[in-house]
Amino acid sequence: MAKIALDGVYKLFGDVRAVDDVSLEIADGEFLVLVGPSGCGKTTSLRMIAGFERPTYGTISIGDRIVNRVSPKDRNLAMVFQSYALYPHMTVAKNLSFGMRVRRQPRAEITRRVQEVAETLGLEELLARKPAQLSGGQRQRVALGRALLREPEAFLMDEPLSNLDAALRVQMRVELSRLHDRFRATTVYVTHDQVEAMTMGDRIAVMSGGRMQQCDTPERLYERPANLFVAGFIGAPKMNLVSGGVGSADGSPVVRWLGQHVPLEGEMKRAISSLDVQEVIVGLRPEDLRWARDAPESCSARLSAVAEVVEPVGSETYVVARVGESALTARFPSRSGVSSGDQVDLAFDPTHLHVFHGDLGTSALVPDAPPASPAALEPTETPELGAPLGEHSPAL
């Protein structure tokens, strides 16, 4: 296994910057997830690591070797494709052993490895079949087995679960995590699904518009999003983002937000005083905005609102409530009895607020955060309704 490093990597297609100055280090044995919306450059980055594309500028190294000019066949990587890319004319056994056969490894060794991998993934019964005779999940497993067989330097996975149905996807997600725990193989995993990213990654690299937005552990990403893009992208339902201002009351800094003066404490207090603007965008996760009746004591700040949409998702209920001009999503207990049109009191803990620079969209709490892409700078006045049932990450 080896570490992988991208250093100042750009990929230009004509005038389009598919990947724009990305630097990233993936430690030996780490499971790194590249996540972002379509066209954010995550797949292009992966393809550059694989060697299918050559970076326009910058260097990519695997282990201690710069591989910019090394062809894919000499990189000793394995990849699981979104389409599986199983050779249709070969049986499962032949598909699995293809890499070892082209490297002319001893036949006994090949047979042993095929057996081993087939046992690990439960493919023993399928070895004589052709890909056309397999179900989607089985094909997925064969594609995974093909990657496992060769013991490469690192695994690359390009949305490997996106063609599976929801139940199978959850099952394979668990299985992949288990395999990673067992083999501790360096893995770069591309997905657009934030739940996959949050549940599987040791670290998550969030990309947008070809640029790296933030690369950190799932917890840090969730608790300290570096800019508005990350804040909006990670978490379901999306974080409430409403513009506000910073000022002071009685000599100590406060955030003016939704008609409130929210006093600040600790880390946030220091961070706010370093901001060079008065205008800020304030974020609060729906799960941190509670029903006053149900809120813990730390929720000292209050807002009065009118419930507009009530969305039960089973274990809890998300209520879209209007506060003045803004609509906020709040988490209510599952049997709150609140219905739309009701007057509700909301409460939150001031330490849960996220404050972003009004012009740059960068978090006050994350030094050196990259500016959010222009689209993310628009404050979300009407937050999107909660994601449908099943899309919420249990890890959140």
Place this chain on the structure above:
Amino acid sequence: MSVRSPLSRRRSAPAALPRPDVLVVDYPRASVGGVATNLILAAVGVAFFAPLIWLLFTSFDAHAGPSLQWPKLTFSNFSALFNSTRLQPFINSLYLAGVSTVVTTVVALFAAYGLSRRHIPLKRTFMLIILFASGLPVNMLLVPVYQLFVRLNWIDSLFYTSLFLAAAALPFAIWLLKNFIDQIPDEFEEAASLEGAGSFQILLRVILPNALPGVAVTAMVTFIAGWGAFIVPLVLNSNPTSTPGSVAIYEFLRINGVVNYGQLASYSLLFAIPVVVLYLIASRWIAGAFTFSGGVKG
């Protein structure tokens, strides 16, 4: 759309269930226009079939002539052909078509793979030139090629004649094969390259097996063209021992100024057999073979 369906009438759904809207082909009633169309088509069909029927009848007819008539059954037209002077042209044709097929298919496979997969400057222009070249009549080139062959002393050689046929078939073969290879998903190749396969291994182990139907079609088209080639071997090869069948048929028309219709027909019939057989064998698996089912999703 009408929902009157013989199918839904026969297998009527249980009353409780809503009857599915079955897509129905509403057969048109006979109309004057329809009858006229069918008559014209039938006439065209007869025009196509009459020569074939003549060929069949005449080959078994003891009193064969240029007109279509009921045959007086005999096998003498065929038995007369089974001697070495008559059979040698078959072997020559096989050689001519075989060599040109092998050369064309192998060269076209490499060319098509490169054109399909590699970044080549001016590729589009090159492909258009190939397409244009595949439409050029070979006869146009014959005079300069004849001069070239004379100068290189290649004239009267079946081998060099088949090389020229191969070259002539190449543009269309490349065009055809490239389109087949274009359909093979890039991921197969990318997966193979990551697993350590070089270009040649990828071509041989991944592309070729998946392009086999395309290769078969290309080979068949080239073989048929080589088998039926007439003007090229006639001009480039005047050696009587290496005359291919297509030219030999032509010679029936001028033996001592008398045309032997019976033998001409039976020879033509025999000459058509390899192509028909080839077509029957190939068509069975070409039809449904070109899918990458299971390899990629979709």
